[in-house]
Amino acid sequence: MLAVPPLWLAIGAAGLLRPRSLRLSALWLFPLGAAAAFVLAAASLAELAEPAQSLVLPLGLPDLPFHLRLDPLARFFLFLLGAAAGGVSLFAAGYFRKGEGTAPGLLCLQYHVFLAGMAMVLLADDAYLFMVAWEVMALSSFFLVTTQHRIAAIRSAGFLYLLLAHLGAISILLCFGVLQGGGWQFTFDAMRQAHLATPWSSVAFGLAVLGFGAKAGLVPVHVWLPEAHPAAPSPVSALMSGVMLKTAVYGLLRVSLDLLPQPQWWWGLALLGLGLFGALFGVIFAAVQTDMKRLLAYSSIENLGIIFGGLGLVLLFAASGHPLMAALALSATLYHCLNHAFFKSLLFLATGAVLHATGERSLGKLGGLIHRMPWVAWLALIGTLAIAGLPPLNGFVSEWLLLQAFLFTPQLPQPFVNMLVPLGAAALVLSAALAAYVMVKFYGVIFLGQPREPALARAHDCGRLERIGLSWLAAGCIALGLLPVPMLALLDAVVRQLLGTGLGTLAPWWRLAPVAVERASYSPPLFLLVGGAVTLGAAWLVHRLYHGRVRRAAAWDCGFPLQNARMQDTAEGFGQPIRQIFEPYFRMQRELPAPDDPRPAYRVTVEDRFWGALYLPAAAAAQATARLVGKLQQGRIAVYLLYSFVTLLALLVFVL
């Protein structure tokens, strides 16, 4: 398992041998990388429950060599990484056909360094290696995001991404600094043993939330996400959204449940609030997007919000002494991480295939692709239904588990928290329902209806490797949806490591009943069996008893013969109800045509209020300070001499 990250690095370096050769990277290196990823996933899964193993490498700082550690938590996330990255790499092998601005060999290097960086983040067992891997991950993904750096918007997206990633990293570094307690000890083992006073552990937790939140797109440090994801090539967006965001979840889990001593209940409450606010925020913004990848990016904000909300619940329960409930919430959260890795990667890859086939990212110029690209369309449908949280796919399982955790709220010591938690459940179901809205918009506008541009008639389906990659991820969505019990049983090792208690046995394998069957249960195989039987039976009966005759005719045009593709709902149109209902959330600019305009045009831009409220003032403050500091250097030598003189006098006075 440990050989995989170096192998990835070697594969990447091999790409540099012949940087311009597409054959080398597409036919050999990417598939090889995918194979390594699958090996990683399989090995991690097989050993998930094994006890922790540590390793010290003779690298790093003299007093702080690289410490590695494989424990169930790390193995779970390595499994997630391997499983998602395997599919994405296979797709990427077929996808990077033309090279995306960067030479294919270089792209291969950056891609595999990115993978290795993520793996090392998960393996790291000391602060230094963690930070190194963390930033390598950020840096390599930055270069991948800016592959097409000739476009100014992509450059600024990349800058914003790296800046926020760096600020996040600074926050994480500070967090480790607090965690070390008093001694200069930066191995995670030492941090576990450092007995931190409560105020300091709260500070560390806050810094960790800020730092990891910046990577995970937690509101309000989410602004980079909708910019960077669309800018990146689609396999990279898939990896970033599907896997990289999870490393932030991993980090927060590691810090809050492993490194920090006993959590405080209000941490959980704060994280719950932040996460669920982010979930609602993300999904509302996703509903009004007109760029397919931006839409998915906002949907990632939503999903990560849900995950963080779940973590909040875990902390709340763990701090209030309800380990079983905490275990349920943690299982749900981890399961959602895994689910999101699969379906979001799948959807991002699908947008990539669409992008390659049509050259369009704007939803306003797509449509009807199910006819031209059946493979992509049907596989994407699975992802769409999964992310919309529909049974019997995987998105529903984690949603179900999380809602159970919300509903079985035991008596918490703080009465008002007891009131707030069900409100959290309300926010969660609202965002889940809105997600369905968003995904219908996403799928319907891209794949259904009439093509909105004539050029779409030339769109082609994706290649063989790409199909395999997509199919793998779709199969993952189905398998995780149908067989939650075996997966949860595996997860139990992770839960037990972090909380000390697990969910226990969940037999039988076909029915999920985390507490008691008579209180709540869900059996996806049975569900699918009955639902499928009824559906197929109905179809069989109808055809059997009556007939299966079909005639084709033009769609009904209301007697108005000039119907064309532009009369369908646009993406803006589909988002309009949401825009109206949640108007105060947006900073909206709308241009409506005058009634007598011969060439009417409609334009609406929807912006995030956080820009105006947080980021622009911060930038302005920095600029103002810079102007002030700039006054020091005002050109006159006499003044410079005066500085020297005054400094000298002041110090002399100080010393005397």
Place this chain on the structure above:
Amino acid sequence: MELPILLVLPLFGALLLAVFGAWRRAGEINVAVSLATFVASALLTLRVIRSGPFTALGEQFFVDPFNVFLVALTAFVSFTTALFSRPYMRIEAEHGRVNARRLRLYHAMYQSFVFTMLLALCTNNLGILWVAMEGATLATVLLVSLYRTPASLEAAWKYFILCGVGIAQALFGTILLYLAAEKALGAGGVQALLWTHLDQVKSQLEPTVLGLAFVFLLVGYGTKAGLAPVHNWLPDAHAEGPTPISAVLSGLLLNVALYAIVRSKVLVEGALHNSLAGHLLMGFGLVSVVVGAFSLWRQKDIKRLFAYSSIEHMGLAAFAFGLGGPVANFAALLHMTVHSLTKSSIFFAAGHAAQKAGSQWIDQISGLLLRSPRLGWGLMLGSLAILGMPPFGVFASEFLILTTAMKQSPWATPILLSALGMAFAAIFLRVQGMVFGDSRLPRLPHPPALLPVFVHLALVLLLGLYIPPPLAEWYRLAARFIG
């Protein structure tokens, strides 16, 4: 025997180039002499590693792990800079910015500068140290004004006057030190300025006088090290001189000035028995970091930009020395090393970029990655390295400095970290604009020398991931010498 050779070589080179400096092959001579110097420094280093510190030539010279590491670094960077300057100056000559006479001056002064640096590092005599520091100013001041443009003259003038005044203050500090030393070591003794002797009796030195002396030394040498608020000469001189000079000013001169401060700090701390000197150094460091970081925000000139970054990093190193203790000293030494390697490689890349664009204005440079990918990557990776991005070595040293600061003076870390964040935003935005995007830049008449850039960056990368045990041991020894 290595030591005299080490010192004589650049002096000899300076004389040689004063005669042949305008020759067609002068660049190669410069490289050869620098290489020989580097070899000598390597031999010297080996000797120190093998047999420990020693004094030479009637105790006038003293080599211990602390300065020998700087000697090796200085010789190495001056060698790679000579490599870089060969094609660079040739292109400059082709562009008509320098003529034969100035080229001769350039080469001769380059070697003289290296001589003064090595002298300042190796000497045991604090007076000679002062003389060498002043000599370094004199050697480079005419190089700053090499192009004879109004801006370069102005920069050189400010450099000369401000550093002259600064160094005069350091002289007063040295006099005070001498005064205190005479009391301990006997009047009129030649040993009274020898660091090795002073170090032995440092606890008997009069504290008040030493405190005052340290103020003078700190402000004086601090001016040369570019510590705010006495840094004002630095951006001008770096921006207006030829790029190889910017590289050695940033990569070597600042280090040596800091070295002088640290040597004095050791004595003063020994005498004062409190952490006044450390606190003063930390204060200067902190102010420099903040001033440097914020000044970056308004830069339009690529070399000025990185000059401010040097102020910031010198501030960081000074802060670390101020913190004191084995880890912080180790980190500061590491930081000096990686900073001078990285910064000089950045200046190499930036210099070629500016040559391509025919301008140092940042908005005139764009799309380096398209037109000359190696140059673009050099600048990009160098900038990321200097911004403290892992896995480059600057991160390693910053990590050590920051974590030690968290332990010893937690109040300072948020300031440092936010300044680092500010610097990141400012520099990266500009570098990205230069490296990425479309390009209409012309080709250069000679292939740029990018080997030094990547050699430096490779070393910095290595130091970020793996510090070889001998090197670590060496740093540790040096850190212990500083105390």
Place this chain on the structure above:
Amino acid sequence: MNAANLLAQIVVVALAVAAAPLFMAWVGQCRAWLANRRGPGLLQPYRVLRKLFHKDAVLATRASSLFRIAPYVQFGAMACAAAIIPLLGTDLPFATAADAIALVGLFAVARVFLALAAMDIGTAFGSLGARREMLVGFLAEPALLMVFFTASLIAHGTALPAMATAITGHPLAIYPSLAFAAVAFLMVLLAENARIPVDNPATHLELTMIHEAMVLEYSARHLALIEWSAALKLFNYCAIGFALFLPWGLPDRVGSGMLAALPVVALKFAAAGAGLALLETVSAKMRIFRAPEFLATAFLLAVLGLLVRLLLGS
């Protein structure tokens, strides 16, 4: 799970599927009576279905197979839902396959498929209907879930049988929280089943229609299935309402008790249908953009119910 249980389960589902159009007809008949009309009789829906099944299906040229699958999926989902809801007993085997949350998910599956199918043709009507349907859905679904949650707090579980037995299994008590939930549930029921005041099943006015706009392109057997599943959906909703708020008369094991429960259930449906007709007669259709407010009210009421439950413990 023995054979008798399985048989009972199949019978219950078949009964629900068969009776759903009848209930629809009953509501229509009541409305006709209230409007002083004679009404088409209780068998009219069956006649319509039969006619539709016999016709040739006409598909739009641009329709993809998703369009053809959707009616079956919707029908399957509704029939599946009928199997989950404790209509005639609380101990049917399929009840453990899904709980209230899964039930809501099932309704969502039907809705999403229908909305996607509506967008498939690419006409203005289809996408308009899909959008409006999803708008109603995203507000109604959370409200329904909150209603379930209120009940689940009483039942300590989200399993539907548990909810049904929670009230009957304890001595009679007044649950103010359930009153809130009941009102919210009624509002959701109206919205989800395209009833007045949110939608009007009897009109094809493009400014206001929701459900009809989506199914405009369907014909013959597909339309028949859609109509049937719409009836089944209304039937299911009513059954949910009974299970949550009027669970009396449900036997707790499979057997002859179920036969005895049949008249009780029929009575409940008759009353509910009449009430629904009355409600629809006395209220007017809202503008489409009032619908979110209507549903938001339902959502808030449901959340209030939840909070009341937590505050009063009742």
Place this chain on the structure above:
Amino acid sequence: MTHLPWSAQFIHLAAAVLLLLSFAMLTQRRILSLLDLFATQGAVLAASTAIVAYSSGRAELYYSAALTFALKVLLLPYILHRLLRRLNVRWEAEPLLNVPTTLLVGLLLVIFAFALAQPISQLATTLTRSTLGIAIAVVMLSLLMMITRRKAVSQVVGFLALENGLFFAATSATYGMPMVVELGIALDVLVGVLILGVFFFQIREQFDSLDLRHLEALKEE
């Protein structure tokens, strides 16, 4: 004061003259006169060094005195004179600070310098230790002069006067630095002045003037 040896009294006199000269330089606006004042300062310095050498019996201080005399009385003023004649600079422009204010600030600096010298001179063992305050005052007044002047030449004279002050401090506090250091310093000063001469020509060539106002272009806007 009466029991001081005459040599010490002479040195005190020289110190007082040096301080007076510093004030005179601070206010002098004719550049040629400024040079003369500088040369006089050098002469007084050399004389006082010679007296110290005589009274303390240290031979190397004679060399120091001779060196000072050669460099600061003969060579530097000569070089500067020639430069001025060739560059045709006579008058200082309006100083940045008017004369009364400058004098007032100077006075404060002198007080500060004396306070500063107090603890140091207690430590010194030399006969001349009490003049250390004056040496520091000379250093500070020269710095003040550099700050307030606008012509490059007067700034340089200020710089050289600063050097004089330092030299005086060295002799008064410690009987001078070791010879090798003295030589080095002298070499540096000499080379510095030569380079400055080169500079003057370059500056004049570029700007047609030696006014420092032309040298204020490099700044952050």
